[in-house]
Amino acid sequence: MLVFSIDQIALPYSMDLCFAGAACELRTNYSQLARMLENLSISKDYAVPSGFSMRVYVEEASDAVAGEPHFRGLHHVVTASFGSSNLFVFDILRRTVSARVSAAIGRDERFWKEKLIPITLGVLGSAMGLVPVHCACLELDGEGLLIAGVSGAGKSTLSVALSEIGFNYVSDDWTYMSRRGNGIMAHGTSAPVKLLPDAVEHFQSLQGRSLQRSMNGELAYEVDIVEAFGAQVERVCEPRWLIFLERTQRAEAIFTATSHGKARTYVNSSIERLPSQLYEATAMREQTIEAVALLPSWHFQYGGTPQFAANELWKFVVHRRQEIYA
Amino acid sequence: MTTEPCWHPDLLRRFVPTPYVFSTCDGLNQFFVESNDLEIALSARRSGILHRQCSQERGLFCRLIRDMAAPVDASEMTIVSNGSLRVLCLGQGTILIYDRERLELLGFISRNVRVQELISSLIPTLLRG
Numbered sequence: 001m002l003v004f005s006i007d008q009i010a011l012p013y014s015m016d017l018c019f020a021g022a023a024c025e026l027r028t029n030y031s032q033l034a035r036m037l038e039n040l041s042i043s044k045d046y047a048v049p050s051g052f053s054m055r056v057y058v059e060e061a062s063d064a065v066a067g068e069p070h071f072r073g074l075h076h077v078v079t080a081s082f083g084s085s086n087l088f089v090f091d092i093l094r095r096t097v098s099a100r101v102s103a104a105i106g107r108d109e110r111f112w113k114e115k116l117i118p119i120t121l122g123v124l125g126s127a128m129g130l131v132p133v134h135c136a137c138l139e140l141d142g143e144g145l146l147i148a149g150v151s152g153a154g155k156s157t158l159s160v161a162l163s164e165i166g167f168n169y170v171s172d173d174w175t176y177m178s179r180r181g182n183g184i185m186a187h188g189t190s191a192p193v194k195l196l197p198d199a200v201e202h203f204q205s206l207q208g209r210s211l212q213r214s215m216n217g218e219l220a221y222e223v224d225i226v227e228a229f230g231a232q233v234e235r236v237c238e239p240r241w242l243i244f245l246e247r248t249q250r251a252e253a254i255f256t257a258t259s260h261g262k263a264r265t266y267v268n269s270s271i272e273r274l275p276s277q278l279y280e281a282t283a284m285r286e287q288t289i290e291a292v293a294l295l296p297s298w299h300f301q302y303g304g305t306p307q308f309a310a311n312e313l314w315k316f317v318v319h320r321r322q323e324i325y326a
Numbered sequence: 327m328t329t330e331p332c333w334h335p336d337l338l339r340r341f342v343p344t345p346y347v348f349s350t351c352d353g354l355n356q357f358f359v360e361s362n363d364l365e366i367a368l369s370a371r372r373s374g375i376l377h378r379q380c381s382q383e384r385g386l387f388c389r390l391i392r393d394m395a396a397p398v399d400a401s402e403m404t405i406v407s408n409g410s411l412r413v414l415c416l417g418q419g420t421i422l423i424y425d426r427e428r429l430e431l432l433g434f435i436s437r438n439v440r441v442q443e444l445i446s447s448l449i450p451t452l453l454r455g
Binding site for chain 1: 334336337338339340341389391393396397399400402403404405406407408409411413415417418419421423425428430432433434451
């Protein structure tokens with residue numbers, strides 16, 4: 001039997017970090033992990049008021065790689081294990097993460113970037129006023145464009161195409177929403193952009209790169225958008241518009257205004273139902289969802305290349321801004 | 327007008343129905359057991375160690391789920407504790423959580439763990455800390 005009292009073990013490396021608007025007080029016994037997470041951390045300028053604490057004990061003698069993930073939750077506690085050597089315990093009410101992991105996990109940047117940080121934000125986000133929404137986010141002159149759609153609708157390719165014509169990139173798949181005064185803020189993480197194999201037909205800079213097996217088993221290009229496309233990255237913006245993508249066969253671009261109810265249903269469909277013990281988190285989350293649902297939203301049916309669709313969206317945003325500022 | 331949200335599937339199995347419910351009161355101390363498995367619920371209700379814990383801590387709420395979908399894997403036991411939260415894992419499939427401050431014992435029990443082992447070994451080990 002192995003016993004780890006995380007609050008009694010010496011965890012000498014301590015730092016204040018921030019991931020997608022969530023301040024994180026990290027303590028660990030493993031300097032490599034501390035350095036790696038520091039590199040993934042962003043500015044705390046727009047962090048939500050409530051952060052979380054993360055205590056990670058790394059067993060330096062263990063080199064067990066991440067096994068099959070297994071998640072369970074009851075009341076305010078969620079557990080995530082990746083094989084029997086890597087266990088994470090999330091306490092939503094107290095906003096804490098306690099973990100015991102192997103050294104292999106302690107230095108696996110991809111694991112933290114693509115799995116653990118998004119999982120942590122997804123699980124604890126509701127207690128901090130951060131709501132994960134399955135959408136991409138681009139920014140232009142401080143104003144954010146949220147692009148929602150089912151997997152395969154083209155969020156990532158469109159995000160890259162928009163970043164090539166002057167939009168700043170915030171996120172391509174999951175965006176974390178928080179309330180700020182009467183408005184909302186959209187936060188991105190440092191996760192790589194994931195593009196399906198056919199994206200190479202539209203983006204020359206993918207040529208010569210190899211496809212990787214992503215965490216969900218899909219074969220895809222996983223690239224750093226700055227390194228691969230020279231994109232400008234913003235970590236936070238104030239969203240103004242919400243677009244629902246739908247691909248069609250013809251090269252066309254049709255915008256149709258949609259109801260707030262559609263936006264509300266969409267956001268709700270991508271989040272976990274919370275147990276009654278978390279009523280405060282539920283109430284806070286509902287306020288944020290309502291703020292997202294009240295954004296002006298459009299259904300965007302498009303065909304043709306991502307570059308064609310990006311140009312149509314560019315014209316759409318310019319037109320909307322002219323209407324607002326006229 | 328608001329409509330009932332269309333929720334994401336219950337991947338964490340938080341909302342597994344627990345029709346077997348027992349509740350007793352010893353003075354001001356309430357002992358509450360709920361489970362989706364009758365044998366677990368009955369054994370927990372009769373458990374001396376759970377009643378003692380309830381008396382010492384002034385109440386205990388137990389929610390124990392027989393988890394037929396959980397992996398049945400190696401039997402290495404790990405306990406991770408932080409503050410008032412203590413979590414016992416047996417392999418990946420069996421997870422027991424005790425929150426000393428909230429007086430809650432929660433758990434998922436994989437199909438290879440017998441009720442006898444749960445009541446006489448795993449729960450006592452978890453509570454001993």
